[in-house]
Amino acid sequence: MRDRLAIITATLAGAFMALQYFITLPIANSAYRAILSWMQIIAAFAIVVGVFGVIRLHLERIGRKRAGWLYSVTLLAGVLVMTILGFAGGIDRGTSFQWVFDHWQAPMQSTVFSLLAFYIASAAYRGFRARSGESAILVMAAIIVMLGRVPLGEWLSPILPNVSDWILNVPALAAKRAILIGIGLGMVATSLKVIAGLERTYLGGR
Amino acid sequence: MGTSRRWIFAVVGVVAVAAMIFRPGFPLSVSQETRHVFDLIDSLDSNSVVMISFDHEASSLPEVGPLGTAIVDHCFRKGIRIVGLALFSEGTAAGYELINRRASAAGKTYGTEWIYLGFRPQYTSAILGMGEDLGEVFSRDYEGHSLAESPLGSRIHNYRDIALVISVADGSMPTYWVEYAQARYNVKIAAALTAVMVTSYIPYLESHQLTGIVAGLRGAAEYEQLLSAPGAGSRGMDAQSAIHALIAVLIVAGNIQAWRKRRSQTGRGTNQ
Structure with missing residues (x-):
């Protein structure tokens, strides 16, 4: 019964949101605006559910001393500290919450992201091999694009940026377009299957 | 960790720091x-309103921060009003801080020359909702x-009052701006992106669904050059x-070594 109710809701909401685009009646517009508001409210509750889900998962991991449980302790400490700071002092400019975000979270996340440069350099030396004709083309393309996208490449040769742009705008873009068209068709097909009640994985795999 | 890996890490660190200290300053074309x-x-009227959405995580701030700064500076220099918001929770504080800092430097007043709406979850409904009535999505600012x-807030009812939306993003959010704001409400969308995302958005640029793209740290440097304000x-x-x-160089060296x-x-196999 619960599944049927969810499927009926998804079918009606999906069909309405698809059809209202073509209906100019004021009542359709009011319903559309109401649904948009509901979506925001549901999303806000979903965040709360998500946070509790994460807390429960990590408490379980700590309780069973699973591999990496110390990371879970760090995560929960972060959740607790930020929640206390947020509720106690607010989240505006100049608050402790904001200070932790600016001076801890942002630099730490940026640092982790920056580590990519080190790993890419290491991987480039150790693994990026021209073992066949195709991989040789890939290696050449990578070198040209890397140099063509920075001022040094322009300084080395004015042709490099043009060749780099051609690689990005012609062969790479052709592949990207194919992927985008595939994604678009897949989204339409999946949406139709949800509206028709054939796609039910959103019910949790039941 | 292998010895060569350690050396590579050390060389990357030394080269990056040396480049920042000695600053060779290669010429850059826009x-x-x-x-x-x-x-x-530049072509917008001084009274126009530009909406800047900070749709990124804190991790990409070193790349999208300079992009956002250059665009905000340009808008303020032209007297354009800015409405800031975020559709990624992590972009909320970063975006507010960025506009606030630049507004203080430019002597701009909150409420009349810029406002910040804050964050709303469920970006699809937020983007669509702002096309109907901005006040229904954000009744109060940040x-x-x-x-x-x-x-300024009372002047903006929906996208009809916005000259341009700029999504400062490190992911797929500009796609949603195109699909929901441009396709349905015909508002102009531009994207300020991390460099790796550019190829994903060129099809939208060529179909004129995206009005413009500024990409990566290079895009920020180019924009700063146009503003004559290196940053x-x-x-x-x-x-x-x-x-x-x-x-x-490492790719070439690695391939020579492997070869x-x-x-x-x-040779050993043939001799045996």
């Missing part, structure tokens, strides 16, 4: 895409003021140039 966005903002009582983007280009060159190894193994 791409057509960046110039297009610059000209677009500082808690009623939008209806704010001089973090221009400073970062030296380090990026050096690291790209180093990686190219020599293969050759010596083949």
Whole structure:
């Protein structure tokens, strides 16, 4: 019964949101605006559910001393500290919450992201091999694009940026377009299957 | 960790730091895409309103921060009003801080020359909702003021009052702006992106669904050049140039080493 109710809701909401685009009646517009508001409210509750889900998962991991449980302790400490700071002092400019975000979270996340440069350099030396004709083309393309996208490449040769742009705008873009068209068709097909009640994985795999 | 890996890490660190200290300052030409966005903002009336959405995580701030700064500076220099918001929770504080900092430097007043709406979850409904009635999605701004009582907030009812939306993003959010705001409400969308995302958005640019793209640290450096105000983007280009060159050298060196190894193994096999 619960599944049927969810499927009926998804079918009606999906069909309405698809059809209202073509209906100019004021009542359709009011319903559309109401649904948009509901979506925001549901999303806000979903965040709360998500946070509790994460807390429960990590408490379980700590309780069973699973591999990496110390990371879970760090995560929960972060959740607790930020929640206390947020509720106690607010989240505006100049608050402790904001200070932790600016001076801890942002630099730490940026640092982790920056580590990519080190790993890419290491991987480039150790693994990026021209073992066949195709991989040789890939290696050449990578070198040209890397140099063509920075001022040094322009300084080395004015042709490099043009060749780099051609690689990005012609062969790479052709592949990207194919992927985008595939994604678009897949989204339409999946949406139709949800509206028709054939796609039910959103019910949790039941 | 292998010895060669340690050495590579050390060399990357030394090269990046050296490039930032010695600053070789290679000449940089401005791409057509960046110039297009610059000209677009430059052509707007001084009373126009530009919406800037900070749709990124804190991790990409070193790359998208200079982009956002250059665009905000340009808008303020032109007297354009800015409505800031975030559709990624992590972009909320970063976006507010960025506009606030630049507004203080430019002497702009909150409420009349810029406002910040804050964050809303469920970006699809937020984007669609702002097309109907902005006040229904954000009744109060980030500082808690009623939008209806704010001089700038009361001017904006939906996208018809917005000259341009710029999504400062490190992921797929500009796609949603195109699909829901441009396709349905016909508002102009531009994207300020991390460099790796550019190829994903060129099809939208060619179909004119995206009005413009400024990409990566290079895009920020180009924009700063157009503003004649070198900043973090221009400073970062030296380090990026050096690291790209180093990686190219490492690829070539790695391949030569592998080729020599293969050759010596083949030679040994033939001798046996």
